[in-house]
Amino acid sequence: MRLTVLGTGTARPVSDTPASGILVQTATTNVLFDIGSGVASKLEGVLEATQLSGLVVGHYHADHWVDIAPLRYRFPWGEPPATPLPVYLPPARARDQVDRLALAIGEREGFFDIAFAITPYQSGVPFRIGDLTITPHPVGHYIPAWTMDIRADDGTRVVYGGDMGPSDMVVDLARGADLLILEATLESALIDDARRGHLSAEEAIDHVSRAGVPRALLVHYASERRKQIAALCAASGLPVEPAVSLLSIEVGAATGAADQETVRTG
Ligand SMILES: [Zn+2]
Ligand SMILES: [Zn+2]
Numbered sequence: 001m002r003l004t005v006l007g008t009g010t011a012r013p014v015s016d017t018p019a020s021g022i023l024v025q026t027a028t029t030n031v032l033f034d035i036g037s038g039v040a041s042k043l044e045g046v047l048e049a050t051q052l053s054g055l056v057v058g059h060y061h062a063d064h065w066v067d068i069a070p071l072r073y074r075f076p077w078g079e080p081p082a083t084p085l086p087v088y089l090p091p092a093r094a095r096d097q098v099d100r101l102a103l104a105i106g107e108r109e110g111f112f113d114i115a116f117a118i119t120p121y122q123s124g125v126p127f128r129i130g131d132l133t134i135t136p137h138p139v140g141h142y143i144p145a146w147t148m149d150i151r152a153d154d155g156t157r158v159v160y161g162g163d164m165g166p167s168d169m170v171v172d173l174a175r176g177a178d179l180l181i182l183e184a185t186l187e188s189a190l191i192d193d194a195r196r197g198h199l200s201a202e203e204a205i206d207h208v209s210r211a212g213v214p215r216a217l218l219v220h221y222a223s224e225r226r227k228q229i230a231a232l233c234a235a236s237g238l239p240v241e242p243a244v245s246l247l248s249i250e251v252g253a254a255t256g257a258a259d260q261e262t263v264r265t266g
Helices: 039-044 068-072 094-104 168-174 201-211 223-236
Strands: 002-007 021-025 030-033 054-056 085-089 116-120 127-129 132-139 145-152 157-160 179-183 216-219 240-242 247-250
Touching: 002 039, 002 216, 021 039, 030 145, 039 068, 085 094, 085 127, 094 116, 132 168, 145 168, 157 168, 168 201, 179 201, 201 216, 201 223, 201 240, 223 240
Parallel strands: 030 054, 054 085, 085 116, 157 179, 179 216, 216 240
Antiparallel strands: 002 021, 002 247, 021 030, 127 132, 132 145, 145 157
């Protein structure tokens, strides 16, 4: 499995990375997880959007889904494409979210439905895209949000946390996975709401430690904190690091990871 981090940013725009977006590829399947602001453009440097097998959105904050709007313009305008792009959305009022976004950008009703086959997923219910089996699990955030358990048919498994407060469930879920991707939004856990919705880098590293995964990446952090987060990761002695935009790695036992890591250009 090849995994490319398209964006490591938060909701705030920065020059060096888009917001959230993770591209997972196998020999036959290309799935984009989250399409935050800037991700649709960044994707074009790696893979043409029309080559996607599917899109999965973890929650409805702009930094995780708003670029579904520009993505739509990569597909035929008036007539349906040969194969509509499978799009899996959070179940919370999915129809309203899509209709209102079309209206908000000055498009007609059904704008997204011509090009996309939209399916609201359900908590704990696996769905298939190509040779990937994806199971969404609810996590604590300021709005309903889901962590994705991503399993390839060759057994390779990635857990992509998305936006979340501390979660023993995600620690348990990640045990035995090949890769864990967690957010590291907060400079300090003390500045979060009482009902937690994000992780500090220290908390994310603690999750990595408890899950015992062979590799972990931190995303969704303020770019100016990258060096500080990298130092925290190094001090932990764990196989965890802050990802950067276009970091691309091989995941799974089928390939040696270390010698195939690149930061893609484009
Ligand atoms: Zn969010
Ligand atoms: Zn976010």
